[in-house]
Amino acid sequence: MSNSEPEKMLLKLLEFFHQNAGEADTLDRSKLEKIMKEHFPTFLSACEKKNPAFLEEFFKNEDKNQDKKINFPEFMSCVSQVAIYLHDQSHNQS
Template sequence: MSIPPCEKVMLDIVAMFHQYSGDDGTIDVPGLVNLMRENFLNFLSGCEKSDTDYLSTAFEKKDEYKDKKINYSEFLSLLGDVAIDYHKIMHGAVLCFGGSQS
């Protein structure tokens, strides 16, 4: 049986999270940096030109429990911000605008 494209995207997101998360089911800052640099290289290239450290700011805002780790729910929220940025870019916004982080 074939997997529909959107369902495959969801399965890939779960697999990506598990690839970079620790045994406790969370991702720390170095893990998030690796995940983003390996999977969102073009996106981050615009962030490096901005005045803010996108990943540190995003991690800090998504780390709800302030334990220096993000769980799956917090990770999905971060991906939502990245998706919002991509949507804004399609409409002419500058790369790495900030999603709903502001």
Template sequence: MSQVPGTASSKVKMSPRKAEKCVMDLIDLFHKYTSPDDTVNKEGLQEMLKEYFPHFLRACDKMGKDYLSGVFEDNDKNHDKKIQFSEFLSVLGSIATDYHNHSHGAELCAGDDE
């Protein structure tokens, strides 16, 4: 069991809530692909997306969209050729938004063509 941040006593140990566990899992996923400077390069990001979001990428392919070709450039906001954690969250936010829209009947990967 891990200690939950913000608990009143450092002696109190609780299991993280489901949402907290999801956040910790995202951090672990990011760290699985980071270099020592805590960033992910283009190849690492593409490898991660292929491994962890294959259904999404297949849906994009069926829609005729090459999602992987622009995802890095679209999310490397400071143009340093590296994806920092906040930029990684932007990538996941776009994918999560698409899945949310899919839950309301939209085709998967039918989002904007920005």
């Protein structure tokens, strides 16, 4: 049985994370910042308009275990924030 389209999308997210994560399977602040700037510029720009310190606060909030790294579950939380923003945009709510 082959993967469904949603499963394929999730596997692509996992692959994306692994391509960007270090050997410890985590992202540091600079790596997350680079990902946000390169891959989620619309989201980042909108958030920084409202709060110039957004990225710093975003990292701190998403680093749930406060180890100064973003692991895969924390990364998925970051991605969900982008998805929620895009959903709201699709309804002109942001």
